[in-house]
Amino acid sequence: MTSEDNRIRDHDRPLSSRGRNEAAALARMLQARGWIPDVVLASNAKRTKQTLEEMTSVMTDLSDVDSHLYGSLYTVNALDGQTRQHIEECLLEVCDDERHRCACIVGHNKGMEEAASSLAGCAVKLKTASAALLQCAADSWKDVLGSHRSDLNRTSREEDYGAAAIAGGISSRSSKGGLGGHYGSGGGLMWTLVDVISPAA
Numbered sequence: 408m409t410s411e412d413n414r415i416r417d418h419d420r421p422l423s424s425r426g427r428n429e430a431a432a433l434a435r436m437l438q439a440r441g442w443i444p445d446v447v448l449a450s451n452a453k454r455t456k457q458t459l460e461e462m463t464s465v466m467t468d469l470s471d472v473d474s475h476l477y478g479s480l481y482t483v484n485a486l487d488g489q490t491r492q493h494i495e496e497c498l499l500e501v502c503d504d505e506r507h508r509c510a511c512i513v514g515h516n517k518g519m520e521e522a523a524s525s526l527a528g529c530a531v532k533l534k535t536a537s538a539a540l541l542q543c544a545a546d547s548w549k550d551v552l553g554s555h556r557s558d559l560n561r562t563s564r565e566e567d568y569g570a571a572a573i574a575g576g577i578s579s580r581s582s583k584g585g586l587g588g589h590y591g592s593g594g595g596l597m598w599t600l601v602d603v604i605s606p607a608a
Contacts, residue, residue, distance in 0.1 A: 417452075418452050418453065418481060419452075419453050420452075420453060420454055421453055421454060421457060422453075422454040422457035422458060422461075426454065426457075426458065426535070426536060427457065427461045428461075429535065429536035429606050429607055430457075430458045430459075430461035430462050430536055431461045431462065431464060431465050432536070432606035433462065433536050433537070433538060433604070433605070433606055434461070434462035434463075434464075434465035434466045434469075435465050436538075436604045436606060437462075437466065437538065437604070438465065438466050440540070440602075440604075442509060442540060443466065443468055443509065444469065444472055444509050444510060444511035445472050445473070445506060445507050445508060445509055445510075446472060446473045446474075446475075446501060446502060446506075446507040446509075446510045446511070447459065447469065447472055447473070447474040447475065447510070447511045447512075447513065448474075448475050448477065448480065448494070448497050448498065448501070448510065448511070448512045448513070449474070449475070449476055449477070449480065449512070449513040449514070450476070450477065450478075450480040450481040450484070450513065450514045450515060451476040451477060451478050451480070451481060452481045452515070455476075455481075455513050455514070455515070456476070458513055458536075459474070459513060473501065473506075473507070475497070475501055477497060479493060479497075480493070480494075480497070480512075480514050481514070481515065483518060484514050484515040484516065484517065484518030484519065485515075485517070485518065486518070487521075488521060488525075489518070490514070490518030490519065490521055490522040491521065491522035491525045491526060494512055494514075494522055495552040498510060498512075498548060498552055499548065499549065499552055502548040504546070504547045504548060507548070511538075516533060516535075519533055519539075520532065520533045523539035523541070523600075526539075526541055526597075526598045526600075527539065527541060527598060527599075527600035528597060528598075529600065531600065531603060532603070533603065533605075534605045534607045535607055536605060536606060536607050537603060537604060537605030537607060538603070538604050538605070539600065539602075539603050540600070540601040540602045540603070540604065541598040541599065541600055541601065542598065542599050542601050543597070543598045543599060551597075551598065
């Protein structure tokens with residue numbers, strides 16, 4: 408890396424060729440599992456946008472979904488324990504219960520690991536270009552967003568080559584297929600961790 412590259416602001420750092428390949432591979436893994444987002448929330452960092460471009464080259468339906476870029480999803484990922492709450496606030500702003508049943512959030516560590524761990528109620532490890540798949544049986548996004556807070560606070564800091572993702576979906580409580588949510592000690596619906604997937608070695 409040249410001294411000129413070193414001066415590039417982190418926000419404007421491009422996705423590496425490795426990151427592009429892994430983003431496309433992750434999209435293939437999501438597609439194979441039937442996790443096709445119909446709403447996307449993402450950091451507005453350059454490499455995150457490029458991650459979505461590579462994913463869209465594989466999951467062509469992504470080009471037609473509601474996509475929202477947030478500068479705040481870039482900055483909040485560096486703050487201890489703040490990412491989950493911010494993701495929930497953003498989802499509540501944009502999610503429509505009729506049109507949006509699967510959301511994909513693309514951001515950066517360490518915040519994405521913390522958010523996934525808090526939602527799942529257990530420690531979730533997210534490598535670069537990996538995704539935590541979470542599901543909950545509920546009638547509305549409002550039923551499962553903002554109703555539960557975890558005191559789990561992970562402080563690991565890893566070099567971030569690209570982006571990590573959380574894919575979350577809600578399904579009707581009467582649905583017989585798929586995994587459903589469970590109830591926490593406070594009675595609120597919680598998310599079920601379905602899988603953590605990654606093409607990274």
